[in-house]
Amino acid sequence: GEDVEQSLFLSVREGDSSVINCTYTDSSSTYLYWYKQEPGAGLQLLTYIFSNMDMKQDQRLTVLLNKKDKHLSLRIADTQTGDSAIYFCAVASGGYNKLIFGAGTRLAVHP
Amino acid sequence: GAGVSQTPSNKVTEKGKYVELRCDPISGHTALYWYRQSLGQGPEFLIYFQGTGAADDSGLPNDRFFAVRPEGSVSTLKIQRTERGDSAVYLCASSPEGRLAGVNEQFFGPGTRLTVL
Numbered sequence: 278g279e280d281v282e283q284s285l286f287l288s289v290r291e292g293d294s295s296v297i298n299c300t301y302t303d304s305s306s307t308y309l310y311w312y313k314q315e316p317g318a319g320l321q322l323l324t325y326i327f328s329n330m331d332m333k334q335d336q337r338l339t340v341l342l343n344k345k346d347k348h349l350s351l352r353i354a355d356t357q358t359g360d361s362a363i364y365f366c367a368v369a370s371g372g373y374n375k376l377i378f379g380a381g382t383r384l385a386v387h388p
Numbered sequence: 389g390a391g392v393s394q395t396p397s398n399k400v401t402e403k404g405k406y407v408e409l410r411c412d413p414i415s416g417h418t419a420l421y422w423y424r425q426s427l428g429q430g431p432e433f434l435i436y437f438q439g440t441g442a443a444d445d446s447g448l449p450n451d452r453f454f455a456v457r458p459e460g461s462v463s464t465l466k467i468q469r470t471e472r473g474d475s476a477v478y479l480c481a482s483s484p485e486g487r488l489a490g491v492n493e494q495f496f497g498p499g500t501r502l503t504v505l
Contacts, residue, residue, distance in 0.1 A: 320479070320496040322495075325493075365431075374444055374492070375447070376421075380429050380430050381429075
């Protein structure tokens with residue numbers, strides 16, 4: 278079945294850029310997503326990219342997609358302490374309905 | 389406006405008991421999803437409703453799990469003969485329309501934490 282892999286932990290200094298990486302197996306995925314989960318809060322959609330795009334920029338967020346290598350990344354510029362959270366990569370499967378999530382990358386931002 | 393709500397927020401039960409978990413989606417959203425998130429893992433798809441019907445229940449782990457959405461709004465996830473391995477956070481999400489091509493943003497509720505002793 279479909280699989281999504283992420284590294285589990287990333288630590289960065291405040292003000293630096295963070296890059297969270299994800300690989301997936303389902304080449305038919307048309308939309309790929311990044312969700313953020315903070316303690317006590319629900320999953321929040323951060324950004325997404327359509328499979329015919331290589332890059333998408335949204336304020337401090339940049340998403341890069343390499344379809345050949347089935348690799349997705351999320352870059353957060355000027356990382357702040359408020360960015361500390363778990364970030365999930367997800368790909369759409371089964372006709373856009375089912376999301377397949379990675380295990381999440383815990384981002385820790387330190388002064 | 390109101391987001392997706394789930395009740396109860398926490399449920400503790402004993403092995404072998406029956407539980408029901410409720411989800412109130414965003415008003416007007418026709419698509420509803422249930423996911424299960426175990427500790428340290430990402431959400432795992434369980435079932436997808438389009439209106440009143442279950443369009444994809446391929447993620448339900450076994451026949452102890454069942455979900456309904458009789459009027460196309462509120463949904464209930466039912467677990468019979470609970471086992472300790474069922475302990476997890478059960479997440480509900482809704483989206484305006486599940487089938488149309490498009491970004492299909494799913495809006496998630498806060499989840500119900502189920503603990504089976």
